[in-house]
Amino acid sequence: MRNWIRFPTAQGTHSRQAHADFPEQGIYEREIGRNGFFGPATHMHHKHAPTGWSDWQGELRPRAFDLNLLEQQDYEVATTSPFAAPVILHNAHCQYRFWKCDQPMQKLARNADGDDLLFIHEGHGSLFCDYGHLPVEKGDYVVLPRSTMWRLSPQSPMQMLLIEATNDAYQLPEKGMVGGHAIFDPAVLDTPQIDQTFLDQQDENTWQVEVKRHQQLSCITYPYNPLDAIGWHGDLSVVRLNWRDIRPLMSHRYHLPPSAHTTFVANRFVICTFVPRPIESDPGALKVPFYHNNDDYDEVLFYHEGDFFSRDNIEKGMVTFHPAGFTHGPHPKAFAAGQQHAKKFTDEVAVMLDTRDALYTGDAAKAVENPAYVKSWQATE
Template identity: 30%
Template sequence: MPYYRSVGSVPPKRHTQHRDPEGRLYYEELMGEEGFSSDSSLLYHRGVPSGIVDSQVWELPDQSRTPNHPLKPRHLTLHTLFPDPGDGDGACPVEGRRLVLGNNDVRIGYVVTGTAPSPYYRNAIGDECVYVESGSGVVESVFGVVPYRTQDYVVVPRATTHRWVPAEPSRLYAIEANSHIAPPKRYLSRFGQLLEHAPYCERDLHGPGETFVVATGSDDDPRDVEVLVKHRVGGQVVGTRMTYDTHPFDVVGWDGCLYPYTFNLDDYMPITGKVHQPPPVHQVFEGWNFVICNFLPRKVDYHPLSIPVPYYHSNVDSDEIMFYVGGDYEARKGSGIGLGSISVHPGGYAHGPQPSAIEASLGAEKFEETAVMIDTFQPLDLGEAGIAAEDPAYAWTWSGRHTGETDTGKHGDDGGPAVFSNS
């Protein structure tokens, strides 16, 4: 995180005695990145934070991956993966996530929740950035409570014990890194402050305002609390169920620059230009070997001869993953793209608009679409959910000729090429 926060009760000097009103010593925990050499926070617990009483295997959902081979663009319909949650029925926000795409740097999952809280959970592999497609609730953590709402990014640092408590069914797009996730370095001063040219600032980042209150000895302070831990063994993603002697949310205070926070798309200020702007101007976060961008409603190019839709482009160094979450996609009629769709445009393949869409875009003053994009710098494989959600006709829509597998009719079949104003 680029700035310091202090919440709850902390002593005047770090690594000094801090006691409760009865004189009992609180237990200080340093949660830090890069071996004491990067951002950290100090937390003060009532119980011993390392006190576990059991450790068992947690069998994760299917984590298998299938290469994108033979190479082709793909269209994945995420809204077909889960039934409508109705009056609260739905999947667990953590255990119900299905793997859509992944490589050794990042995994993309999707889940439609009910209103039941998730188990206590910790991702020890990397930071998580969960985009809330729809819904609201809170994320409880060792740092306190962070509310979430539609169009929020919820950024949870690696190894933060937390749980999701939906107030209503929520559609969650989970980006799980094998690294840390942070604002792009070009947005930051050498001291970590967000600069004037950045499309958002510290005021837009919302962390916990108070600690999670657990009354000692009450029903809210149980012993033997299970925490699901995601970690790696031999390069494989695995899970462990750790049982703790005391409640993990027994923190009375903390301070530092590492904590979970939310950032809402409404607070992102799109950067526009006289001619079509490339995707890096839409970047919001970065991790190791991937970036996250968002394309939002905005005014478009104002050169008198500008072409608002993108030029054809080859992703020679990256796979481009676009998740369509809002707006009107009439321009993509015939491709099947709509709300809840993911387009996968892999490295080594050129994509862009249909010729008729180029002419049709001339004179446009504003785009209304909303999308979240992930660019990875290593090829992405398909997870089991990606395979289950694939529209097999998509790859052939630019040519207007269906080759190989054909669509079953769920998206129509008028052969029109695909175009999206932002991709």
């Protein structure tokens, strides 16, 4: 535990509690916080929206990438190898890729650099791995432990996020006083099966395994299919979780921070999932994400499906990137709708990556960036 400097105090006109019952002249609340949403924090009340900038110069800016615009020729190799999928964002502890796979992988993959997390954005198919056969479909998370051998056989064209925990492992978040069965019961985690489909794919043909280590590839050739297990036992495995099995924490009187929606954790970043839920109904409660400075983390959101209630002109398959260092929050129309309680329920599904270390933008992302996104907080009539 860190011994933060703390001196709780208050000045001027302010609400008694965070995210509720704002003063009439200070409806624009801004949270300044440390260590994600777990450290000391102050809640400011402003006359104007903290995102009301009129101009922006320099590289530190909110960015949006439309991954739907990635050209198919960029994937001529990537369709058969996840390691060739273009890097959207990266740092020393994380690689964030987008992969289109529309045909069976011709080689097995093994990532010796860290755990991989797949999020299936489109399509369905079969995953074959050391542990057996696992059907996968749209909306699935699949955790692949470091150095697992695997291959994917799509039954319809697939699009996926690949998020590598470089030199690290994925774990489940601490759920504290709500208990281990909250958000999702571990009983819903599925593992691969040594079923007939898995046994039928075993053969004596020549197979190759691409191994990635230190971000370089090696190729190992076998005179047989190395996915030849006949059984296993233990508590380490590939696991699958579908977002539909997530039952989000919520309060009708308080807008919970993004950390309440944490799904997986690594040492230097977290993965959160936003799924449909009722919107806060208490008259004084904030009903949209609060303006905030998450000054220790970069924030990335992938929009999977639905109506993204805090954003304008965002469609599924897009990514927004908000580096640490400036205030961000809802767009003006979304904030106004929240004030009017125009919506009673969210129907969005989005995957959030929050990284403790600064992320860098890959060339593929720069090619599909919307440069006007930085201006999207400017109020329009």
